[in-house]
Amino acid sequence: MDGTNAPVGAALDTTTCPECGALAEVTERAVLESTDGPVEHARVQCVARHWFLLPAASLTSPSAPTPARTSLRS
Numbered sequence: 001m002d003g004t005n006a007p008v009g010a011a012l013d014t015t016t017c018p019e020c021g022a023l024a025e026v027t028e029r030a031v032l033e034s035t036d037g038p039v040e041h042a043r044v045q046c047v048a049r050h051w052f053l054l055p056a057a058s059l060t061s062p063s064a065p066t067p068a069r070t071s072l073r074s
């Protein structure tokens with residue numbers, strides 16, 4: 001028993017590389033002070049070994065379902 005109970009598939013924090021668009025893994029998160037106050041940043045590294053330190057809010061999720069567009073006009 002390892003004590004983890006994360007759902008399968010949610011253990012890795014992934015996003016897309018801002019440079020090449022490949023799958024990237026969030027390897028580290030840190031809260032950094034900015035002029036507007038503390039901002040959560042994430043260090044990401046993609047499969048092509050690019051790495052970036054980005055505001056966590058700007059991360060994109062490669063597996064996020066597209067928002068349901070209900071365009072029912074009946």
Ligand SMILES: [Zn+2]
Nearest residue numbers: 017020046050
């Ligand atoms: Zn990349």
